[in-house]
Amino acid sequence: MTEISCSSMPTAPPDPVIGAACRQIVQSVQDGLCPVVQSFFDRQTHTVSHVAFDPDSKQAAVIDCVLDYDAASGRTSTGNAAMIVEWVRQNGLSVQWLIETHVHADHLSAAPWVHGQLGGTLMIGEHIRTVQNTFGDIFNEGDSFARDGSQFGRLIGDGEGFALGRIPAMTLHVPGHTPADMAFIIGNTVFIGDTLFMPDYGTARADFPGGDARTLYRSIRRLLSLPAESRLFLCHDYKPPHRDHFAWETTVAAQRAHNIHVHDGVDEESFVAMREARDATLDLPDLIIPSVQVNMRGGRLPEPEKNGVRYLKVPVNLL
Numbered sequence: 001m002t003e004i005s006c007s008s009m010p011t012a013p014p015d016p017v018i019g020a021a022c023r024q025i026v027q028s029v030q031d032g033l034c035p036v037v038q039s040f041f042d043r044q045t046h047t048v049s050h051v052a053f054d055p056d057s058k059q060a061a062v063i064d065c066v067l068d069y070d071a072a073s074g075r076t077s078t079g080n081a082a083m084i085v086e087w088v089r090q091n092g093l094s095v096q097w098l099i100e101t102h103v104h105a106d107h108l109s110a111a112p113w114v115h116g117q118l119g120g121t122l123m124i125g126e127h128i129r130t131v132q133n134t135f136g137d138i139f140n141e142g143d144s145f146a147r148d149g150s151q152f153g154r155l156i157g158d159g160e161g162f163a164l165g166r167i168p169a170m171t172l173h174v175p176g177h178t179p180a181d182m183a184f185i186i187g188n189t190v191f192i193g194d195t196l197f198m199p200d201y202g203t204a205r206a207d208f209p210g211g212d213a214r215t216l217y218r219s220i221r222r223l224l225s226l227p228a229e230s231r232l233f234l235c236h237d238y239k240p241p242h243r244d245h246f247a248w249e250t251t252v253a254a255q256r257a258h259n260i261h262v263h264d265g266v267d268e269e270s271f272v273a274m275r276e277a278r279d280a281t282l283d284l285p286d287l288i289i290p291s292v293q294v295n296m297r298g299g300r301l302p303e304p305e306k307n308g309v310r311y312l313k314v315p316v317n318l319l
C-alpha cells in the first residue's frame with residue numbers, strides 16, 4: 001500500500017467533513033483496514049456495480065447493482081444481479097449494506113432483488129426526498145407514493161459515519177448530477193457515483209431535473225481535496241475511442257493531473273461553461289423514464305393495478 005497523508009492535499013481542509021474524511025483515509029491505511037473490491041460491468045448501460053468487503057469479517061457492501069430491463073417488451077430480468085449474488089456466495093460474504101450512490105437515470109436498481117437473496121440494509125443519501133418530490137411531481141404520483149425516503153433502510157447525510165465490518169466508513173454529499181448524490185468512503189476507497197468519470201472521459205452530466213453544473217464543480221473539488229492516493233471507483237465508463245478497454249478505478253492524483261474537464265487549474269466558470277455546452281448536445285438516457293420511476297421507490301416497481309399488472313408511465317412532451 002502506498003504511504004499517504006493529509007499533507008498530500010494542496011491546501012488546508014476546506015471544511016470539517018473533508019478533514020474527517022482525510023483522517024479516516026490516512027488512519028485506515030495505517031491500520032490496514034481497507035476493503036477488497038470486486039467490480040461488475042454492465043455493457044448495456046455502461047454501469048459498474050461493485051462489491052466491497054472487509055477481508056477479516058467478510059462483511060460486504062453491494063454498490064449500484066443493475067436490474068436488466070428490456071424496454072421493447074417491458075420485461076425485467078436478473079442476469080447481472082445474479083452474477084453478483086453468486087460471487088458473494090462463492091466468497092462466503094455476508095451482505096451488510098446495499099448502497100445506491102444516487103437515483104440512477106440510466107438503469108433500474110436490482111437492490112430489492114439482491115436484498116431478497118442476500119439481505120442487507122438499503123442505504124442512500126438523505127436528499128433522496130428532494131429527488132422524490134421532483135420526480136413525484138413529474139410522474140404525477142398520488143399520495144400512495146411516499147416522498148420521505150421510507151422506501152430505504154437508512155438515509156445518510158454529509159459526513160455521517162458507518163462501518164463495513166471492522167472498516168470505518170463515512171459519506172460525502174456530492175450533489176450536481178442530482179441533488180442526492182453521495183460518495184461513500186470505505187476505509188481508503190471512495191465510491192464516487194456520478195461525479196467524475198475516468199480522467200480521459202471527464203465528468204458526469206448535470207442537466208437532469210435538479211442537476212446543476214456549478215454545484216457539481218464544487219462537489220468535485222471536495223472529492224479532489226482527499227489524499228492523493230485515495231482509490232476512486234466510478235459508477236460508469238464509456239471508454240473514449242483511443243482506449244481499448246473499459247476502466248473504473250482511478251485516484252485523486254490522476255484526476256487532478258489528467259481529468260480532461262476538471263484537472264487542477266480549471267476554474268469554476270470555465271467548467272460550468274464547458275459542462276452546460278456539452279450537456280446541451282446530449283440525448284437523454286434510453287432508460288431514464290422507467291429507471292427514475294423504479295429507483296425513486298428504492299428499486300421497486302409501482303404497485304399493481306386492479307388487474308394485477310404493474311405499469312410504468314411515459315410523460316409525453318415533458319422531459
Ligand SMILES: [Fe+2]
Nearest residue numbers: 103104105194
Ligand atoms: Fe447517474
